[in-house]
Amino acid sequence: MDTESPAKPPLGDIDPEEMVGIDVGILKYAHDTDGTAVKSLDLSDERDRLEREQRKLSRKEYESNNWEKQRQTVAECHLDIKRKRRDFLHKLSNYYAREYELVAVENLNVKGMMESPRNSHNTASAAWNTFTNMLEYKCERKGAHFVEVDPNGTTKECAQCSVETPLWVREHACPACDFKGDRNANAAWNILSRGLTELGVGHSEGTPVETALPAGTTPVPAKCVVEAGSPVLSERGSASRAG
Numbered sequence: 001m002d003t004e005s006p007a008k009p010p011l012g013d014i015d016p017e018e019m020v021g022i023d024v025g026i027l028k029y030a031h032d033t034d035g036t037a038v039k040s041l042d043l044s045d046e047r048d049r050l051e052r053e054q055r056k057l058s059r060k061e062y063e064s065n066n067w068e069k070q071r072q073t074v075a076e077c078h079l080d081i082k083r084k085r086r087d088f089l090h091k092l093s094n095y096y097a098r099e100y101e102l103v104a105v106e107n108l109n110v111k112g113m114m115e116s117p118r119n120s121h122n123t124a125s126a127a128w129n130t131f132t133n134m135l136e137y138k139c140e141r142k143g144a145h146f147v148e149v150d151p152n153g154t155t156k157e158c159a160q161c162s163v164e165t166p167l168w169v170r171e172h173a174c175p176a177c178d179f180k181g182d183r184n185a186n187a188a189w190n191i192l193s194r195g196l197t198e199l200g201v202g203h204s205e206g207t208p209v210e211t212a213l214p215a216g217t218t219p220v221p222a223k224c225v226v227e228a229g230s231p232v233l234s235e236r237g238s239a240s241r242a243g
């Protein structure tokens with residue numbers, strides 16, 4: 001490293017509004033404690049094209065000039081998908097590093113296979129690792145705190161009273177304190193709260209959980225992130241649409 005990172009703000013001085021916890025899902029790409037949800041990047045057109053070009057390749061005579069040309073086309077398709085995905089992850093991580101002084105995410109290296117279907121797991125977790133690596137260096141470069149937490153049970157634990165709750169399909173509903181909310185939002189709050197504990201920050205009893213969590217969230221299509229360079233859009237503050 002040839003450049004020195006700027007100093008991070010003292011933990012005690014950080015406004016709760018400058019802190020964020022981010023949950024990752026398979027359907028929604030990211031869901032955070034500010035109610036911003038970013039959908040997975042839709043690369044289906046690109047994948048269709050790749051399949052088409054691969055089919056064409058299989059019909060060419062092996063190692064002929066036409067085969068070689070088509071092989072290059074297929075390679076370009078692969079590269080295009082890779083580039084778009086990376087671009088998306090850069091924009092998403094830029095957004096969080098720029099907007100917040102403290103960012104908490106799950107450390108998915110220790111997460112088992114139990115929470116996602118096998119086939120979608122590898123791609124999703126590879127992308128998530130790329131994302132957290134980007135986020136970590138960007139936070140470091142800007143002088144923001146970055147913390148990775150144990151992901152076990154973040155979706156089951158009640159963000160309000162810590163009781164372990166049954167895993168509902170989409171809604172978190174706590175039998176102990178009657179707290180209800182979006183499952184991913186509940187998880188994001190658990191992630192932030194674990195991050196604060198890990199950093200040794202005691203957070204007040206009046207965590208924003210009570211006020212912020214019950215609000216529904218409108219997912220933001222990944223396209224908006226890619227186009228606008230920020231997933232913030234108009235959802236924030238007006239995220240009250242039910243379900």
Ligand SMILES: [Zn+2]
Pocket residue numbers: 158159160161162163174175176177178179
């Ligand atoms: Zn509860």
